[in-house]
Structures are given as C-alpha cells and as structure tokens.
Amino acid sequence: xxxxxxxxxxxxxxxxxxxxxxxxxxxxxxxxxxxxxxxxxxxxxxxxxxxxxxxxxxxxxxxxxxxxxxxxxxxxxxxxxxxxxxxxxxxxxxxxxxxxxxxxxxxxxxxxxxxxxxxxxxxxxxxxxxxxxxxxxxxxxxxxxxxxxxxxxxxxxxxxxxxxxxxxxxxxxxxxxxxxxxxxxxxxxxxxxxxxxxxxxxxxxxxxxxxxxxxxxxxxxxxxxxxxxxxxxxxxxxxxxxxxxxxxxxxxxxxxxxxxxxxxxxxxxxxxxxxxxxxxxxxxxxxxxxxxxxxxxxxxxxxxxxxxxxxxxxxxxxxxxxxxxxxxxxxxxxxxxxx
Amino acid sequence: xxxxxxxxxxxxxxxxxxxxxxxxxxxxxxxxxxxxxxxxxxxxxxxxxxxxxxxxxxxxxxxxxxxxxxxxxxxxxxxxxxxxxxxxxxxxxxxxxxxxxxxxxxxxxxxxxxxxxxxxxxxxxxxxxxxxxxxxxxxxxxxxxxxxxxxxxxxxxxxxxxxxxxxxxxxxxxxxxxxxxxxxxxxxxxxxxxxxxxxxxxxxxxxxxxxxxxxxxxxxxxxxxxxxxxxxxxxxxxxxxxxxxxxxxxxxxxxxxxxxxxxxxxxxxxxxxxxxxxxxxxxxxxxxxxxxxxxxxxxxxxxxxxxxxxxxxxxxxxxxxxxxxxxxxxxxxxxxxxxxxx
Ligand SMILES: Cc1ncc(C[n+]2csc(CCOP(=O)(O)OP(=O)(O)O)c2C)c(N)n1
Ligand SMILES: [Mg+2]
Numbered sequence: 244x245x246x247x248x249x250x251x252x253x254x255x256x257x258x259x260x261x262x263x264x265x266x267x268x269x270x271x272x273x274x275x276x277x278x279x280x281x282x283x284x285x286x287x288x289x290x291x292x293x294x295x296x297x298x299x300x301x302x303x304x305x306x307x308x309x310x311x312x313x314x315x316x317x318x319x320x321x322x323x324x325x326x327x328x329x330x331x332x333x334x335x336x337x338x339x340x341x342x343x344x345x346x347x348x349x350x351x352x353x354x355x356x357x358x359x360x361x362x363x364x365x366x367x368x369x370x371x372x373x374x375x376x377x378x379x380x381x382x383x384x385x386x387x388x389x390x391x392x393x394x395x396x397x398x399x400x401x402x403x404x405x406x407x408x409x410x411x412x413x414x415x416x417x418x419x420x421x422x423x424x425x426x427x428x429x430x431x432x433x434x435x436x437x438x439x440x441x442x443x444x445x446x447x448x449x450x451x452x453x454x455x456x457x458x459x460x461x462x463x464x465x466x467x468x469x470x471x472x473x474x475x476x477x478x479x480x481x482x483x484x485x486x487x488x489x490x491x492x493x494x495x496x497x498x499x500x501x502x503x504x505x506x507x508x509x510x511x512x513x514x515x516x517x518x519x520x521x522x523x524x525x526x527x528x529x530x531x532x533x534x535x536x537x538x539x540x541x542x543x544x545x546x547x548x549x550x551x552x553x554x555x556x557x558x559x560x561x562x563x564x565x566x567x568x569x570x571x572x573x574x575x576x577x578x579x580x581x582x
Numbered sequence: 583x584x585x586x587x588x589x590x591x592x593x594x595x596x597x598x599x600x601x602x603x604x605x606x607x608x609x610x611x612x613x614x615x616x617x618x619x620x621x622x623x624x625x626x627x628x629x630x631x632x633x634x635x636x637x638x639x640x641x642x643x644x645x646x647x648x649x650x651x652x653x654x655x656x657x658x659x660x661x662x663x664x665x666x667x668x669x670x671x672x673x674x675x676x677x678x679x680x681x682x683x684x685x686x687x688x689x690x691x692x693x694x695x696x697x698x699x700x701x702x703x704x705x706x707x708x709x710x711x712x713x714x715x716x717x718x719x720x721x722x723x724x725x726x727x728x729x730x731x732x733x734x735x736x737x738x739x740x741x742x743x744x745x746x747x748x749x750x751x752x753x754x755x756x757x758x759x760x761x762x763x764x765x766x767x768x769x770x771x772x773x774x775x776x777x778x779x780x781x782x783x784x785x786x787x788x789x790x791x792x793x794x795x796x797x798x799x800x801x802x803x804x805x806x807x808x809x810x811x812x813x814x815x816x817x818x819x820x821x822x823x824x825x826x827x828x829x830x831x832x833x834x835x836x837x838x839x840x841x842x843x844x845x846x847x848x849x850x851x852x853x854x855x856x857x858x859x860x861x862x863x864x865x866x867x868x869x870x871x872x873x874x875x876x877x878x879x880x881x882x883x884x885x886x887x888x889x890x891x892x893x894x895x896x897x898x899x900x901x902x903x904x905x906x907x908x909x910x911x912x913x914x915x916x917x918x919x920x921x922x923x924x
Contacts, residue, residue, distance in 0.1 A: 356898030512619025
C-alpha cells in the first residue's frame with residue numbers, strides 16, 4: 244500500500260519531551276497565539292461597544308489550532324479560512340492595522356472596506372480569504388494545492404473549516420478530488436462541538452470526524468486543538484507528506500469556542516459549564532504552564548511579548564478608528580480587471 | 583396581548599406557521615437552527631434561537647421535533663429532501679437561511695423540484711415552500727446580502743412571492759403552504775421588525791395578485807419587498823412637488839400580476855421599477871419589458887429602473903449606502919422622469 248490510511252483515534256497530546264521545539268520556536272508560538280487571542284478579545288469589546296458594523300465571529304479559545312498550524316508551515320504556503328477567520332489571518336501574518344481598518348469599514352482596510360470581517364484576505368501572505376459560505380473554501384484550497392502541484396512550487400495549501408462544514412456535499416467532493424490527485428492539501432477541521440446552535444453530536448453519527456478520512460484513503464488524525472504542540476506536530480507531518488507528493492491529510496482538532504457563535508449570540512443552547520470547563524484548558528495557559536518551562540521560555544519573556552502585542556493592537560484600533568471611509572463611488576471599482 | 587394593529591412581520595410569519603401546522607398535520611418544517619438547540623443533549627433552553635431571526639420560535643415546543651426539524655448544514659440535501667417528501671404526500675416548508683446559500687441547492691430547485699411535474703407529464707405534485715431571506719443594509723457584505731430572487735423567477739415550475747408588510751406576509755405564507763406547487767417565499771431581513779395591522783381572524787391572500795399601495799396619477803412605481811417601503815416614502819415626499827405617485831406592490835414575482843401593472847401604466851404614462859436585485863436580466867428589466875411591449879402607446883417617457891449598480895454588495899456602510907436604492911434616489915429619478923408641473 245502506497246498510501247497511509249490509518250485513522251489515529253487516540254488524541255495526540257503534549258508529551259513531556261520537547262526536543263523538536265527550540266526556544267525560538269517557543270517564543271514564536273507564544274507570540275503568535277497572543278496576537279490571535281488579543282486581537283479577537285479586542286474585537287469582542289469593540290463590537291459590544293457598538294463600534295463595528297456587520298456580523299462578527301471571534302476565534303477566542305481556538306488559538307492553538309491557527310497558531311499550531313501556521314508555525315509549522317512556510318510563509319509562502321496557502322491557507323483558506325472561514326467566517327471565524329480573524330485568527331487564521333493574524334496567525335498567517337496579516338497586518339493588524341489593515342485588518343482592524345477593514346472591520347471598521349475604512350478605505351485603509353486590507354480589502355479597502357469591501358469585505359469586512361467575513362472576507363479578510365491578503366494574497367501577499369498566502370491568505371486566500373475568510374469565507375462567509377460554510378464549506379465554500381474547501382475546493383478553493385484544493386485549487387491552490389493543484390496550482391502548487393502543477394507549478395511544482397513545493398507549496399502546500401491548508402484549508403480551515405468547522406465541524407459543521409463537513410456535512411456539506413462540497414466537503415466530500417473536495418477531499419475526494421484532493422485524494423485522487425495526491426494534492427498537497429491539509430484539511431484542518433476545527434471541531435468546536437457546535438455549528439451555530441446545533442451540536443455536532445446531533446448533526447453527524449460519528450464521534451470523531453477524522454474517521455471520514457477513511458473514505459478518501461488519506462490519513463485522518465485526531466488532535467487536541469488546545470495543545471499547540473500537538474497541532475504543530477500533526478501539521479508538520481501532514482505538510483511533509485504533502486510536499487513529498489503523497490497527498491492530503493485530514494486533521495480533526497478538538498476545541499471549544501469560549502464565546503457565542505457570533506457576537507450577540509444568546510448561547511442558551513449550550514450548558515454554561517462547557518465554556519467554564521473549556522477555559523481551564525486555555526491554549527495560552529497550557530503553553531505557559533506545560534511547555535514554556537520545559538523549553539526555557541521565561542515568564543519575563545512572555546511578559547515582554549504581552550506588552551508588545553498589546554501595543555500593536557492599540558495602534559491597530561487607533562488606525563482603524565481614525566482612517567477615512569471609502570468614497571461612495573469606490574463601490575463601483577474592483578468588480579473586473581477589465582470590462 | 584399583541585396589539586393587532588402593530589404586529590411585526592416576524593410575528594405574522596410565526597402565526598402563519600402555527601396556524602398551518604395546526605390546520606394540516608402533513609405540514610412540517612426543516613432547516614438549520616430553526617429550533618436551535620432542541621436537538622442538543624442538554625440544552626438550557628428548548629429552542630434557543632427559533633431560526634436566526636426568531637421566525638420559527640415556539641414551534642418545536644408545540645409540534646415536536648419530528649415536525650420541526652433542525653438539520654445539519656446541508657442545503658442541497660434538505661431542499662431536495664423537501665421535494666421528495668412533497669412528491670410523496672407531505673407538505674414541507676424548508677428554510678434556506680440566506681438566499682446567498684442558494685448555490686448549494688440550486689440543482690434541487692432547477693432540475694428536480696421545479697420541472698418535476700412537467701417532466702413527468704403532469705403526474706407529480708410538489709407542494710413545498712422554501713422560505714428564504716434577501717436583502718442588504720446590515721453590512722453583511724457580498725455573501726450575506728444577496729437579493730438574487732430574479733435567478734429563481736427565471737425558472738418555470740415554481741412560484742415566487744415577496745411580501746412587504748406583516749399583513750401580506752401572513753396571508754401569503756398561509757396560501758403558499760396550501761398551494762400545490764413549489765413556492766419560494768422571499769422575506770427581507772430589513773422587514774422582520776416592521777409593524778402593521780394583522781387581523782385576529784383567519785385570512786388568505788391569493789398568490790399572483792398585486793396591490794395598489796397608494797393611488798396616483800402622474801407616475802407608476804412598481805416596487806418589490808422592502809423597496810415598497812421606499813417607494814411609499816418617496817411618494818409622500820413627492821407630494822410637496824405636486825407629483826402624484828401610484829405605488830404598486832405586485833407581491834408575487836411569479837406569477838406576476840401583469841394586468842395590475844399595465845392598467846396603472848396606461849393611466850399614468852410613466853413607470854419606474856424599484857428592486858434590490860442586480861440590474862441585469864432581473865425582475866426590474868422584466869417589468870420594464872412588460873410595459874414597453876404591452877403598454878408602449880401609453881408611455882410618455884422611457885420606463886426606468888432604480889436598482890443597485892452591477893457590483894457585488896460592499897461591506898463598508900458608506901459603500902452600502904451608495905449601493906442600495908433609497909427614497910431620495912427615487913425622488914430624484916421621478917423628477918427626472920415626470921415633466922415639471924406648470
Ligand atoms: C452554506 C452556508 N450555510 C449556512 C450558513 C450559516 N452559518 C454560518 S456559520 C454556521 C455554522 C458553522 O459551523 P462550523 O462549520 O462548525 O463552524 P464554527 O462556527 O463552529 O466555527 C452556519 C450554519 C452559511 N454561512 N453558509
Ligand atoms: Mg463548529
């Protein structure tokens with residue numbers, strides 16, 4: 244058999260040895276997660292204060308996934324994202340000034356105010372777009388992987404999506420296509436237990452989404468999404484496989500969103516204890532408690548990062564707030580290259 | 583007690599659903615989060631959401647999980663499933679949360695449900711309703727603001743209604759549910775909180791019949807869905823300029839109440855169509871073509887359209903203001919169209 248068809252059903256947990264994570268990587272991981280967390284905590288507050296137009300979905304609680312993946316792939320690799328996409332953008336290195344200005348609908352926004360929260364993209368960073376259509380980006384990632392394969396560029400494409408997205412037909416179509424063509428694609432499912440109000444346990448009859456990989460004869464791996472090290476390692480493995488031409492993998496990262504589905508959600512469908520329990524496994528705290536001491540990342544070093552990130556976010560908010568709106572006629576441009 | 587003079591559009595729809603589920607036990611509803619949590623293992627509240635805008639709230643408690651079904655995110659399967667259930671004796675109502683998600687289920691509409699009766703020589707019946715939601719104005723950007731109803735009006739074998747008031751919403755939804763064909767029921771997210779009189783007594787409104795919202799003599803404005811509110815507002819403003827506007831709400835796009843529109847155009851000699859869909863190959867071009875081909879001799883000026891520009895829906899509030907039709911833009915267009923009164 245030339246393909247690895249194993250579905251790993253034991254969650255990949257942090258071990259006590261971190262030989263593969265050096266001090267510099269540790270700092271990078273912490274900073275990446277801190278940026279993702281604090282950006283959306285700020286968005287959470289700005290939205291509550293009525294400052295941001297439109298629908299907003301925050302990523303708080305799921306940082307271990309975006310940061311674990313992004314620290315395991317290259318800057319020129321591609322990602323596609325979801326409606327809950329701020330974390331993916333920040334982790335991939337999209338500038339927060341432009342992101343914040345986009346959320347404010349300003350002309351200095353990363354998409355000139357055309358897209359907003361659900362449509363942040365930065366092609367210069369390999370970030371091919373957040374997406375308001377659930378599962379809408381799965382074939383886009385497959386296409387980016389096909390492009391990389393045809394150009395022989397060595398890039399991989401990472402497709403982020405939620406548990407809910409895996410019930411769309413296009414999810415099946417995309418994984419099948421990626422599998423038969425051995426495309427360098429990594430499908431990263433963020434299983435947070437809910438799609439809006441609907442529990443994953445109701446919406447599908449399998450406990451672990453990773454088993455769906457079996458039908459495409461690709462590896463399916465269950466990962467503890469709160470554990471950045473586990474996500475990082477699983478991604479590394481999948482990326483190596485992809486770059487060797489062996490095809491796609493499916494990673495199921497188990498996680499919990501700390502807040503509601505969108506900003507304004509009444510959350511009455513979820514036992515409040517779920518969020519309380521989940522906060523005990525905060526990916527940043529887990530890192531600080533378990534990983535940092537083992538690899539020599541100090542509390543002081545993390546404090547320096549905290550302050551630096553707080554500063555960047557403060558500036559981004561100022562930039563967003565003080566930037567001008569687009570002029571109304573800007574509505575008409577960027578529809579075509581040429582018409 | 584609800585003040586029957588001030589019933590919201592949301593409440594009117596909810597009442598229609600309650601009444602029709604009580605009236606016919608074959609009526610059932612399926613959609614994403616229409617109960618919202620009722621299927622979860624240990625929910626705090628039985629239907630936490632009642633649909634994203636609360637339209638289906640309270641139904642699961644009364645009619646049970648078998649008839650009020652939360653579904654996975656799987657638009658193609660639920661719309662097709664509704665068609666299959668309809669063709670075999672049930673009367674399903676399927677909710678497509680936003681019309682923007684039409685792409686995932688369009689095959690089931692255009693190749694399965696809508697031509698089924700015709701392809702099978704009149705043997706099949708597909709008595710189903712697909713409720714869905716259009717509309718901008720919420721800075722929801724390009725994938726949550728579509729008003730692409732014209733795509734569906736294009737198709738034979740389905741009916742499409744676009745209520746603009748709570749009264750119409752209730753009467754038309756009840757009729758849609760009782761109708762034996764596929765009916766697409768198009769709500770506007772900017773209308774759910776609007777209020778209007780809805781009688782206590784039961785009533786039905788016929789599909790395909792429009793209404794003169796306001797009588798006038800100088801110009802006919804045909805408007806759909808939320809745009810009817812804009813047309814009315816413009817007509818009030820235009821009184822000051824001594825321009826008498828007739829506002830027509832066809833209420834259904836398919837079938838279209840052609841006679842109502844043509845009679846009005848024959849009377850006023852001027853026509854503007856207001857709609858929130860894209861301007862090309864749309865219901866607006868359709869109504870303009872109707873008037874041009876069947877009331878040409880009565881027209882004193884070229885018929886016009888007020889629609890968004892031919893672009894996707896932008897996010898920024900400033901851009902969206904430019905994008906969407908509003909009463910001021912309509913007033914301007916009317917003044918350009920109708921000659922100044924002496
Ligand atoms: C095709 C489509 N159907 C429905 C929706 C409405 N919707 C937005 S987010 C969402 C839930 C998505 O759940 P999941 O994929 O698990 O992602 P999560 O929000 O949990 O991160 C739904 C149903 C949509 N945006 N697109
Ligand atoms: Mg989810």
